[in-house]
Structure formats: structure tokens, C-alpha cells
Amino acid sequence: MARSANSPLSFRPEQGSIPESPGVYRFSDAQGRVIYVGKAKSLRQRLNSYFADFASLHPRTQTMLTTATAVDWTVVGTEVEALQLEYSWIKEFDPRFNVKYRDDKSYPFLAVTMGDAFPRVQVLRGAKRKGTRYFGPYSHAWAIRETVDLLLRVFPVRTCSAGVFKRAGQIGRPCLLGYIDKCSAPCVGKVTEEEHRQLAEDFCDFMAGNTTRFIKRLERAMRDAAGTEEYERAARLRDDIQALQRALEKQAVVLGDSTDCDVVALVEDPLEAAVQVFYVRGGRIRGQRGWVVDKVEESTPGDLVEHFLLQMYGEATPEAVPREVLVPVLPPEAAAVAELLSEQRGARVEVRVPQRGDKKTLMGTVERNAKESLAQHKLRRASDLTTRSRALQEIADALDLDQAPLRIECYDVSHLQGDDVVASMVVFEDGLVRKSEYRRFAIRGTAGQGDVASIYEVIYRRFKRHVEERAASGELDPEPIDPETGKPRRFAYPPNLVVVDGGPAQVAAAQRALDELGVDDVSVSGLAKRLEEVWLPGDDQPVILPRSSEGLYLLQRVRDEAHRFAITYHRSKRAKSVTESVLDDIRGLGSTRKQALLKRFGSVKRLQGATVDEICEVPGIGLSTAEAIVAALKGEAT
Structure with missing residues (x-):
């Protein structure tokens, strides 16, 4: 097996040496550490795909291959064996390039320590322990305690720690729960070890979903007690049944009783x-x-x-x-x-x-x-100050900026097959959204000419306004509030970095707009969706930020927010144009009358509910036109 530094071809297996059988393979680095484990129906076909065309591979796969210095494999007989071996190797070697799921928070479990001589009910977090039955997880620990408090009335299993249990046995006196019948008090011999274990097993059965037999058993006992005039015992059993039912009510019924x-x-x-x-x-x-x-x-x-x-x-x-x-x-x-x-x-x-x-x-x-x-x-990730600072510095280093981009503006274009073209501008300052600074644009001059022309138009319009406001104030950085009008200037502050959603063509269009306006203090980059590549003006190759980079994460958040804002504007604009187009087909209804109708009723939907007489009240609308409007809108409604 060949080894070398950084060149995947140097450790490519010999032609024909890879079997066509199903199996599991692993890549290792120069220190012999396994960095990736995978499985394949055909080892030859899968492994050859890594070495056939390096340039076409995903950047993260390229990083894995340039880190690796060796590859080996194990042939298996079935796909099930491949899954088992893949899981075993991932668990054993913890490869850095494999997917690793981690809890999004620490979830509490209801645990019953069946491995103990006297099982204990408790709340546990973290790694599971051998010999312990777990139920849950629950979203909150208090939810477990409420459930346990109800069930201890029927299944009085110990909940105390080992120290408390041992101390009670030494002094021969149970704790408070033993006196109020919420613990069977095995510590002082009120029940035997076998009887207490049976209580614990019944507790586990109830939590596992076998609830009906316990409730029916208590109901029979309650009827028998009432039949023999043991009314106090019958009342206690009734309260036990209600406790179990309340515990069940805390768990929402969503499917049939037999569904697991x-x-x-x-x-x-x-x-x-x-x-x-x-x-x-x-x-x-x-x-x-x-x-x-x-x-x-x-x-x-x-x-x-x-x-x-x-x-x-x-x-x-x-x-x-x-x-x-x-x-x-x-x-x-x-x-x-x-x-x-x-x-x-x-x-x-x-x-x-x-x-x-x-x-x-x-x-x-x-x-x-x-x-x-x-x-x-x-x-949570974005709100951390240290993380945001590191993200901004990583962007500055990767894009070779003079300083961290404290203000980032991102632009995206949205349309449907060239119609209703709109663009969005979102702003992040110090890594946080500034929604008050968001802007949206209806693309006019370049509508239908593609995203590149639309990016050029929106960047040109935005910075043309900035240049004009700066010239009018006579300052390089004018105040955000206009002293004459008292209103905020729309584009008072220039960004440190402009990000466009797209690749080299979109980046070139944005840079051309800035050059034509003489704006030379704003950096431009693009973030392409497919491979998350960062493009700079004039560069033939993209900047590949590390997969774990906080800078890449921030750029992606900025891009996704611009996309969301653009889509929202496009949908609202398109919905309005679709409804208003109904009025365009009505004979004798020009733009002036249409605007008068919309001003009077507010929307086409409200106009649909209007009568002929109400429509006739609008200046310029006669009886015949009103009847035509009602007929057209009724037909549209149906």
C-alpha cells in the first residue's frame, strides 16, 4: 500500500486490485489514524470514484483525500454485514470526516436501577449505565418528577440515594416517604428484596406502556373492597386509579393503543x-x-x-x-x-x-x-460574542480584508421564469441581523435578462444613492439622520463587505457596478449554493473555507437570510399581480378606475364581496361596469 504526502494518486490502489464485492473501506492519514469509513455494494466502483476526477469531487471530499495517505478495505458477504462492520469501525476509530450526531441539549431520562439489589427510581442524564432501565427522554426534569410522584402512590419503589438508604437501615427508621406510603421502605425490612423488585418491575411495565392490566387490577380490587364494605380501602384504591390515569394524561395520545x-x-x-x-x-x-x-x-x-x-x-x-x-x-x-x-x-x-x-x-x-x-x-451559535468575533476575523483573513467586516450586506434575486423580478438586501452588523436596514428592490431595467443583470442593477442603484447622499452632505460618512428633514437616510452607511448569492458571473457584475460609481472602499464576494464556495472578483478559483469555519457559517446565514427576504417579497408581489390581473380582463375598466376601486375596497378579495350598488358608489363606475365587475369576480371566486 503506497503512502505519500497530500497526493491521492500516490496511494491509489493498483489497477484491478480492488474487488467488486460489497465491503467496507477506510482512509488513514500519515499517522495511521482512520479519518473516514464508508461502505459500498461494489468496492471497486466506489473507490475508483475517489481517484477518477479529483477536480469534480466535493471540496470536503477533496480535503479528506488530501489528508489521507492510505486506503484499505474488508470484503463482506451481505449488505447487513457491511452495515454492522461500518458501524463497528466508526465506533472504534471515531473518524473525523464521518457524520457525527450530538445531542442538541442534555435530555433527562427516568431511570430504574434494576441492576441494584433494591432498584431505585431516579432522574439521570448523560451516558446510559448497564443494568438500568431508561424511559423518556423528557424535555424537562420536572415533568419526570411529576410523573414519579403520581406513580409512587401505586408502585412505592425507593427513590433515595445509597447513603440515605444505608443510614435508614442503620437507625431502623425509614424516611418521610416511607411514613406517607410513597416508599415501601425496604431499608427497614417492611418488604423483602423480592417484593420490592416486583414493585420495580411493575413500575417499569407501566412506564413501558402495559398500563391497562394495572388499572383493571385496581378496579377489581376496588369493587371487591366495596363489596365487603371496606370503604376506606376502596377509597384508597380509587385514588390510586386516579393517580395512574393522571400520569397517563400527561402523555398525549396520538395513535392506536397497540402502536409502538x-x-x-x-x-x-x-x-x-x-x-x-x-x-x-x-x-x-x-x-x-x-x-x-x-x-x-x-x-x-x-x-x-x-x-x-x-x-x-x-x-x-x-x-x-x-x-x-x-x-x-x-x-x-x-x-x-x-x-x-x-x-x-x-x-x-x-x-x-x-x-x-x-x-x-x-x-x-x-x-x-x-x-x-x-x-x-x-x-445559540450566532448569539455568542466570541464565536461572532472569530467568524468575522476568519472572513477577513480568508478574503484578505484590511479589517473584520463589521457591516455585511447581502443581495439575492428572486423571480419566476423571468417574471416579477425582485431583489433583496439584508444587513448584518457585528454578526447580528439589522432588520431595520433591510431593503427590497423591484427590478425594472434588466427584468427578464437574468440574475447577473439584476445583480448589476440592484448594486448600482443601492450605491448610486449612497454616492449621492455622501456628495450632498459633503462628508465621507454622513450622519444616518438627515439634519434638514429629520428622517433617516436610506443608505447612509456603506458596508465593509458586499456578498451576492452566486458565483463568478454575479460577483463580476457587482464589482463592475461599484467600479462605474467610483466606489473603491467596499469589498465584494459571492457565495455559491451548490458547493458553498466563496468567489472573489477576477479569481479563477474559489476560496474554500474549512468545513468547521465559523466564518463560512456566518456567510451562509447571511446568504440564507437574503434568500428568505427575496422570496417573501417575490411571493407577495406575485400574489398581488395575479389578483389584480382579474380586473385587467374587464371591458371598460382602465387603470384609473382600477386604482380607484382598489383604493376604495383595499383589495380584490374585499371587492369580490361588494354589491353592484356599493361598486357604483366609486367615482367613474357606472351601472353596466359595476355589473361586469361583479360578474367577472363571481366567476373568479367560483
Whole structure:
């Protein structure tokens, strides 16, 4: 196996030496550390793709190949074996270029330490411990404590620490919970070790979803007590039943009673992805958990789902794997993943995409939670002062700027097949959004000529106004408030950096607009969506920021915000033009009368609800025209 520094061709395997069998491969660096693990149906076809055309590879893949100095592989017999070996190698070597999911926050679990002689119920976070049953995770620890407080009335399992338990046994007196019947007090021998373990097992069964038999058992006991006139015992059993029912009410019913499934939703952008899982047992949502991941390799949604399922269930206990896993898209090797999970569970597991009904609706709810999780993750990351400062400095270093770009303006163009062309301008100052500085443009002179011409027009218009305001004030940096009018100047401050959504052509157009206006103190760059490449004017090659760069993350946020703002404006403008076009077809209704109608009623929708007499009240609208308007709008409404 050949080794060298930085050249992938130097360790390319000999022609014909790679088998065509399915298998798992791994790339290693000069120190022998495994940096990437992958699997393939055909090792030869997959590995040859890395060395065939280096320039066409994704930049992150290029970085992996230039870091690697060796590649080896292991042939396996089936796709399931490939999945198992891939997971084992990823777990063993922790390769830096593989996808790694991490909790988006610390989730608490309800834990029962069944490995102890006297099992204990408690709230736990972090790594799971052997011999302990876990339920959840829950969004808040107080939610667990409320549930436990209700269940201890029926299942009085110990909740005290080892020290308290030992001390109570030494003095022969239980704690307060033992006196109020919320602990069976095994510490002082009120119950035997076997009796206490049975209570713990019943507690676990109830939490696992086997609720009906406990409630029915208590109801029978309550009726028997009432029949023998043991009314105090019957009342206590009634209160126990109500406690169990209140505990169940805290878990929303979403599906049929026999449904056990995990619902997985995925939301991604070019740099990161967020995953949310709802755990449904017995038709009720028993827990929720979220993960985020940096996309350190080029991955499809199906790839991300496959990696996630392997990570989540890789070391799960059989009872933690549900009968059904609902996913947004099927993984590439869906049948193999399902077989692997079935082996893990010891029974058949189905992996599928819900198409309709309650499960499809629940998937939508989980997806909304994933979107919120990704937004909160971005917000936490963006709100950190140190992170923002590092991001701005990384941008300055990468683009060779004289100083950190404290004010960044980003421009994007939106249209539908060349119609209703609009552009947006968003502003970030010190790495934070300044929505009061946002502007939007209706493209006129270059409409229909493409994004490049539109970028030129919007940059020229924006900086032409800035040049004019600077000339009128006689200052290089005029005050943002006009002293004569008392109103804010629209373009008082120039940015340190202009970012356009696009590649070399868009960057060249923006730079040409600035050159024609004589603006030489503003830097220009472009961010291309497909490969997240940063382009500078006149450069033949893009600037590739490291995948972990906070600077790249900030540029992406700026670009995405400009895109969102442009799309919002385009949709509103198009919706208005579509509704107003209905009036254009009415004979005898010119632009003046149309404007008078819209001024009077406010919108076409309100005009649709108007009567002929109300329309006739508008100056210039006669009876025949009013009747024509009503007829046209009624037809449009139907």
C-alpha cells in the first residue's frame, strides 16, 4: 500500500486490485489514524470514484483525500454485514470526516436501577449505565418528577440515594416517604428484596406502556373492597386509579393503543442538519429527543437517515427498538437497515415513510420540532460574542480584508421564469441581523435578462444613492439622520463587505457596478449554493473555507437570510399581480378606475364581496361596469 504526502494518486490502489464485492473501506492519514469509513455494494466502483476526477469531487471530499495517505478495505458477504462492520469501525476509530450526531441539549431520562439489589427510581442524564432501565427522554426534569410522584402512590419503589438508604437501615427508621406510603421502605425490612423488585418491575411495565392490566387490577380490587364494605380501602384504591390515569394524561395520545414506533424527522441546510425523534409506545408519546450534526461529507437525506439509525440503535437494548421506525426518506439500504434492527430487537422491525393518516400528521409535528431545533441551535451559535468575533476575523483573513467586516450586506434575486423580478438586501452588523436596514428592490431595467443583470442593477442603484447622499452632505460618512428633514437616510452607511448569492458571473457584475460609481472602499464576494464556495472578483478559483469555519457559517446565514427576504417579497408581489390581473380582463375598466376601486375596497378579495350598488358608489363606475365587475369576480371566486 503506497503512502505519500497530500497526493491521492500516490496511494491509489493498483489497477484491478480492488474487488467488486460489497465491503467496507477506510482512509488513514500519515499517522495511521482512520479519518473516514464508508461502505459500498461494489468496492471497486466506489473507490475508483475517489481517484477518477479529483477536480469534480466535493471540496470536503477533496480535503479528506488530501489528508489521507492510505486506503484499505474488508470484503463482506451481505449488505447487513457491511452495515454492522461500518458501524463497528466508526465506533472504534471515531473518524473525523464521518457524520457525527450530538445531542442538541442534555435530555433527562427516568431511570430504574434494576441492576441494584433494591432498584431505585431516579432522574439521570448523560451516558446510559448497564443494568438500568431508561424511559423518556423528557424535555424537562420536572415533568419526570411529576410523573414519579403520581406513580409512587401505586408502585412505592425507593427513590433515595445509597447513603440515605444505608443510614435508614442503620437507625431502623425509614424516611418521610416511607411514613406517607410513597416508599415501601425496604431499608427497614417492611418488604423483602423480592417484593420490592416486583414493585420495580411493575413500575417499569407501566412506564413501558402495559398500563391497562394495572388499572383493571385496581378496579377489581376496588369493587371487591366495596363489596365487603371496606370503604376506606376502596377509597384508597380509587385514588390510586386516579393517580395512574393522571400520569397517563400527561402523555398525549396520538395513535392506536397497540402502536409502538419511533418517528424520525430531519431538517437540513448545506452545513448542518437537525434530527428530532418522538418515541410512541402504546399509542402515546413517551419521550422526545433531538440531535444536530455538522455535515462533514456530501450526504443525501437518505444517507443522513441511515447514519442516524445506526448510531441511535447501534447499542440499544432489544426493548428500546420499536416494531416500526417512521422516517422522512428511506435510507439507501432500507432492507438491510430493517434486517439489522430486526436482529437487534429479536423480532421484525419495519422502516418506512408514512404516506397518510395520523402517522403522516405526527411526522409533520416532529418535522416542525426539528426546524425549531435547528433554528435554536443557529441562534445559540450566532448569539455568542466570541464565536461572532472569530467568524468575522476568519472572513477577513480568508478574503484578505484590511479589517473584520463589521457591516455585511447581502443581495439575492428572486423571480419566476423571468417574471416579477425582485431583489433583496439584508444587513448584518457585528454578526447580528439589522432588520431595520433591510431593503427590497423591484427590478425594472434588466427584468427578464437574468440574475447577473439584476445583480448589476440592484448594486448600482443601492450605491448610486449612497454616492449621492455622501456628495450632498459633503462628508465621507454622513450622519444616518438627515439634519434638514429629520428622517433617516436610506443608505447612509456603506458596508465593509458586499456578498451576492452566486458565483463568478454575479460577483463580476457587482464589482463592475461599484467600479462605474467610483466606489473603491467596499469589498465584494459571492457565495455559491451548490458547493458553498466563496468567489472573489477576477479569481479563477474559489476560496474554500474549512468545513468547521465559523466564518463560512456566518456567510451562509447571511446568504440564507437574503434568500428568505427575496422570496417573501417575490411571493407577495406575485400574489398581488395575479389578483389584480382579474380586473385587467374587464371591458371598460382602465387603470384609473382600477386604482380607484382598489383604493376604495383595499383589495380584490374585499371587492369580490361588494354589491353592484356599493361598486357604483366609486367615482367613474357606472351601472353596466359595476355589473361586469361583479360578474367577472363571481366567476373568479367560483
